[in-house]
Amino acid sequence: xxxxxxxxxxxxxxxxxTRFRSGSADDVKAQTRTDAQRALDELGLTGLRRTSPxxxxxxxxxxxxxxxxxxxxxxxxxxxALLAPELLRLLDEGERAEPVHGARPTVALAGDxxxxxxxxxxxxxxxxxxxxxxxxxxAEGRVTEHELGSPAPTADLLRGVRRASAEGRPVGRxxxxxxxxWQAYALVVVASELVGAARAFVEQSVDYARERHQxxxxxxxxxxxxxxxxxxxxxxxxxxxxxxxxxxxxDSETPGRALTAARVAKAEVNSSxxxxxxxxxxxxxxxxxxxxxxxxxxxxxxxxxxxTLATTSDLLTVLAAPEGTR
Amino acid sequence: xxxxxxxxxxPEDLERLRHDFRAWLAGHPLPERPADEPLPVFLxxxxxxxxxxxxxxxxxxxxxxxxxxxxxxxxxxxxxLGARGAPGxxxxxxxxxxxxxxxxxxxRRRLLPRMLSGDDVWCQGFSEPGxxxxxxxxxxxxxxxxxxxxxxxxxxxxxSYAQYSGLCLLLARTDRAAPAHTSISAFLLPLDRPGVTxxxxxxxxxxxxxxxxFLDDVRLEEFExxxxxxxxxxxxxxxxxxxxxxxxxxxxxxxxLLIERLRRAAHxxxxxxxxxxxxxxxxxxxxxxxxxxxxxxxxxERLAGQSAGPESSVDKLLMTRAEQRLYETALKxxxxxxxxxxxxxxGDYFYSRAASVYGGTSQIQRNIIxxxxxxxxxxxRA
Ligand SMILES: Cc1cc2nc3c(=O)[nH]c(=O)nc-3n(C[C@H](O)[C@H](O)[C@H](O)COP(=O)(O)OP(=O)(O)OC[C@H]3O[C@@H](n4cnc5c(N)ncnc54)[C@H](O)[C@@H]3O)c2cc1C
Numbered sequence: 001x002x003x004x005x006x007x008x009x010x011x012x013x014x015x016x017x018t019r020f021r022s023g024s025a026d027d028v029k030a031q032t033r034t035d036a037q038r039a040l041d042e043l044g045l046t047g048l049r050r051t052s053p054x055x056x057x058x059x060x061x062x063x064x065x066x067x068x069x070x071x072x073x074x075x076x077x078x079x080x081a082l083l084a085p086e087l088l089r090l091l092d093e094g095e096r097a098e099p100v101h102g103a104r105p106t107v108a109l110a111g112d113x114x115x116x117x118x119x120x121x122x123x124x125x126x127x128x129x130x131x132x133x134x135x136x137x138x139a140e141g142r143v144t145e146h147e148l149g150s151p152a153p154t155a156d157l158l159r160g161v162r163r164a165s166a167e168g169r170p171v172g173r174x175x176x177x178x179x180x181x182w183q184a185y186a187l188v189v190v191a192s193e194l195v196g197a198a199r200a201f202v203e204q205s206v207d208y209a210r211e212r213h214q215x216x217x218x219x220x221x222x223x224x225x226x227x228x229x230x231x232x233x234x235x236x237x238x239x240x241x242x243x244x245x246x247x248x249x250x251d252s253e254t255p256g257r258a259l260t261a262a263r264v265a266k267a268e269v270n271s272s273x274x275x276x277x278x279x280x281x282x283x284x285x286x287x288x289x290x291x292x293x294x295x296x297x298x299x300x301x302x303x304x305x306x307x308t309l310a311t312t313s314d315l316l317t318v319l320a321a322p323e324g325t326r
Numbered sequence: 327x328x329x330x331x332x333x334x335x336x337p338e339d340l341e342r343l344r345h346d347f348r349a350w351l352a353g354h355p356l357p358e359r360p361a362d363e364p365l366p367v368f369l370x371x372x373x374x375x376x377x378x379x380x381x382x383x384x385x386x387x388x389x390x391x392x393x394x395x396x397x398x399x400x401x402x403x404x405x406x407l408g409a410r411g412a413p414g415x416x417x418x419x420x421x422x423x424x425x426x427x428x429x430x431x432x433x434r435r436r437l438l439p440r441m442l443s444g445d446d447v448w449c450q451g452f453s454e455p456g457x458x459x460x461x462x463x464x465x466x467x468x469x470x471x472x473x474x475x476x477x478x479x480x481x482x483x484x485x486s487y488a489q490y491s492g493l494c495l496l497l498a499r500t501d502r503a504a505p506a507h508t509s510i511s512a513f514l515l516p517l518d519r520p521g522v523t524x525x526x527x528x529x530x531x532x533x534x535x536x537x538x539x540f541l542d543d544v545r546l547e548e549f550e551x552x553x554x555x556x557x558x559x560x561x562x563x564x565x566x567x568x569x570x571x572x573x574x575x576x577x578x579x580x581x582x583l584l585i586e587r588l589r590r591a592a593h594x595x596x597x598x599x600x601x602x603x604x605x606x607x608x609x610x611x612x613x614x615x616x617x618x619x620x621x622x623x624x625x626x627e628r629l630a631g632q633s634a635g636p637e638s639s640v641d642k643l644l645m646t647r648a649e650q651r652l653y654e655t656a657l658k659x660x661x662x663x664x665x666x667x668x669x670x671x672x673g674d675y676f677y678s679r680a681a682s683v684y685g686g687t688s689q690i691q692r693n694i695i696x697x698x699x700x701x702x703x704x705x706x707r708a
Contacts, residue, residue, distance in 0.1 A: 003330060010329070059331045066329075206700050221703040226696030233695055237640045238616050245619035248334045264615040267608070316608025322589040 006060050012043055013067050013077075021071035024292045028157050033074045037130040040075040046104075050085040052093060058185060062192040062247035069196025072297040074158045079106035079127025082189050087135050087174075090182055091143055096172040100145055102133030107186075108146050108164045113154075113308045115139075115183065122163070124152050126308075129160040136168055141179050144168030156304040158297060180255035184262035187309055188247045191262075191269040194305040195239045198273040201298040202232045205280035212285075225283060232279035235272035242268045260319075267315040270306040277302050332626040335398040343399055347406050350379045356412050364534070366490045373416040373444040382415065383442040386422055391439030397625045405618070408579020417577065420568035421448050421495060423634070428512065428553035428561045437514070449491040451482040451515065451539055452562060458484075459690050461497075461562065462506035466541060468498035468513065470555075476500075476513070476546045478521075482539035484684070488524045489537055492517055495565070497558050510558030514550045521545070531676035532668075567634040569685050570642035571624065578621065578645075581614045581652055584671075588659050606655045613648035620644055636698035639691035646681040646688060653678040 001009065020036040022028050045064070048056035056064075061082050068077045084105040109115070111122025118139050125134035125148050134146045149163035174182060206229055209220030219225050246261035253261070277299045281288040288295035306312065354375060359368040376382050384400040386392025393399075404415050418441055425434055425441070440446040457464040466480025478498055488494065494515040501509035517524060521544035526534040553561055588607050592599055624641065628634070653675040657664065663672040682688040696702045 006330060057331065063329060063331065206702070209702060217705075218703045220696075221705040223693070223696075223705055226702050226705070227689070227692040229700065229702065230692035230695035231643075233700065234640050234643045237637075238620060238644055241620035241623040242616045244332060245334065245622055248332065252334070252337045261615070261619065264612050264619070267612045268616050313605060316605040316612070318608070319611040320589060320592065320604045320608035322593050323586060 001056050017071040036075050045081040046085050052089055058250035059247040062188050065189045065192035066196035069193035070200035072294055076127040076129040078189055080104055080131050083107045084135055086185055090174045090178040091172045094174045098171050100171050104131050105133045105135050106131035108134035108136035115309055125162045125164045128162050134164045141173050143172050145171050156300045177255045180259045184250055184258040187262040187266040190308055191243045191266045194269050194273040195243050197298050197301050198276040199236045201280045202236050202276050205283040209283055228279050232276040235276045239269045239272050263315050270312045273302040274306055334622055334626050340402045343402055344406055347403055366487050372413050377443045390434050391442045401625055408582045411583050414577035414579050420565050423568045424561055424565040427564055446493050447491045448493045449485050449488045451485050451494045451496040453484045455483050466498040468500050474548045478541050478544040480541050484536045485539050486536045489526050500555050507559045508556045511555050512552040512558040512561045513546050519544055531673040567638045570638040571634050585611050591659050610652045610655050617644050617648045636694050639694040642691050649678045649681045
């Protein structure tokens with residue numbers, strides 16, 4: 001996309017997000033979810049990564065995912081508009097066995113939401129609002145299509161997750177290089193959404209620190225509060241840098257380098273997004289501990305997001321291995 | 327902060343530079359450091375060698391002795407050094423930027439090429455016994471004489487490597503009455519000037535790093551002032567902003583090397599590792615790579631027109647995090663350094679404790695982020 005074209009798409013998403021954001025957990029209802037997803041689908045973003053070369057760079061998609069994460073939204077931008085189309089694109093480049101049946105697939109993950117390994121049990125269709133099937137990439141690169149089942153519980157009240165059939169129809173394979181790119185892209189897109197969420201929530205806490213008065217002064221004038229906010233800001237910047245750089249690597253570097261950068265980004269985000277939300281909640285004080293406040297929607301997203309695709313310990317173990325042995 | 331895609335450089339152009347640099351390195355092996363050679367002396371020899379190949383000051387304009395390329399080129403060279411196990415590029419970026427911005431054309435042409443080549447070695451005389459975090463409280467005084475020159479009296483403290491330097495970027499008050507932020511001026515002080523006494527102080531790791539500087543009736547000429555009278559405060563702020571900037575410190579690569587050493591050591595000792603050590607090492611790798619990514623992003627933002635400012639406090643805190651966690655972990659991997667004669671890791675560990683103090687303490691960086699970056703309200707006091 002040209003820069004102004006990107007700005008246009010981002011502004012469209014921003015306007016959508018302001019309109020469909022959940023003001024509190026009570027807003028998250030079946031009907032509002034369906035309406036929001038329909039409105040998102042009308043923006044026509046599934047084409048961004050569907051063609052080769054893709055219409056949008058990984059960097060642009062990552063920025064859109066960041067934007068989507070800024071507001072509490074129930075829509076499945078990641079699964080249906082960014083991740084599944086990317087997989088189909090990578091599949092086309094490899095060998096394709098059968099057509100995909102679903103008109104709007106999302107992606108399938110292991111039951112614990114991680115990348116499936118050889119004996120993954122209890123598959124789920126992740127980020128499945130508006131989706132009709134789910135695509136699974138097996139550890140060795142085989143891709144299968146799975147039917148959607150009943151809703152699967154998750155602490156993230158915004159994210160739509162459903163069970164997926166254990167058996168899937170084969171639709172093709174992706175090459176080892178494409179598999180690395182796919183994992184890197186998925187890590188970057190998921191991390192980006194969490195970065196957006198952490199950044200927006202910390203910004204809200206900064207605004208609150210300016211307005212809220214105690215002892216006759218804004219709480220943001222107390223150094224203890226300032227330092228907590230400063231620390232959260234540093235974490236958000238670290239997450240942003242790591243994730244945006246990893247996104248750029250996907251567009252410009254080898255799949256191997258991109259995967260390392262993506263793992264680094266997800267590891268940083270896994271711990272720092274949660275820490276930053278904790279700091280923000282502390283600044284809000286009591287109000288942030290209520291059901292009505294948006295704080296826990298952000299916390300839930302960050303908490304579950306930190307274990308999605310790859311946990312911190314999965315990533316640190318890989319990154320601790322000497323360079324030649326990875 | 328920009329929310330449109332960033333330009334992290336043209337991979338082909340940077341790859342070409344990397345290739346040329348590798349070819350040069352192949353013909354110019356790293357100098358050996360004799361056991362009794364102080365680190366700054368060794369680094370200075372390395373600085374001159376790099377400069378002879380044209381690898382210092384890539385982003386400094388050609389008329390001042392640089393190569394007129396971008397900061398991304400400089401970062402690429404630094405990266406490549408890290409990958410090769412070499413010491414980083416000389417840490418002169420912050421001084422060069424201060425001169426570029428505040429020096430007269432004559433000063434830039436005279437001083438910058440010699441700084442880049444290593445002919446002049448500089449140190450930074452900002453802190454004083456009574457003015458550390460509160461730099462504005464400095465009392466070193468440069469009295470202007472009717473003839474035009476200045477007579478300087480006072481004391482500086484913590485001046486790193488003054489004993490190996492010829493020139494000092496000196497801050498002194500030129501007006502006792504005006505508010506601090508408009509009454510400080512910057513000077514170029516030759517350390518062999520009569521009235522200057524340099525006394526090394528021993529650091530916790532045993533090294534002679536920093537010094538005390540005593541100034542007794544030192545005469546400085548008008549042309550030795552940098553910028554206008556009263557420009558010292560903005561000059562100092564520019565200097566420290568660049569000093570805190572991740573890409574200007576030039577030594578990130580040394581973290582990468584140590585991490586690979588820790589990985590290998592842990593890999594060989596698999597099975598006998600203390601609990602959690604592997605994930606500590608992984609965490610160090612994350613801190614380091616995040617820092618590298620952050621330096622790249624900041625460089626890209628700088629090329630897009632943002633100058634160094636309060637954001638560099640974020641860089642400084644990220645660098646401190648990476649460095650302190652890394653050396654804490656290194657001591658867990660090499661515990662023998664705690665019981666034997668010590669060694670390089672123990673020495674660097676002590677130096678890493680200073681990371682949250684020099685260049686402005688971590689608390690001061692947080693104050694800057696809160697007030698200047700986020701615009702939080704001013705507190706009751708402080
Ligand atoms: C290894 C090393 C190299 C150095 N090299 C140089 C150099 O080359 N040139 C140079 O000019 N200086 C140099 N310094 C000096 C360095 O910049 C100062 O040490 C630093 O700014 C802190 O000042 P101080 O030591 O006087 O501590 P103080 O300012 O006395 O601070 C003591 C403690 O109080 C805290 N504190 C102070 N004010 C506040 C506040 N407003 N809010 C919250 N907490 C506060 C500090 O964070 C710190 O924890 C070096 C220092 C070290 C350790």
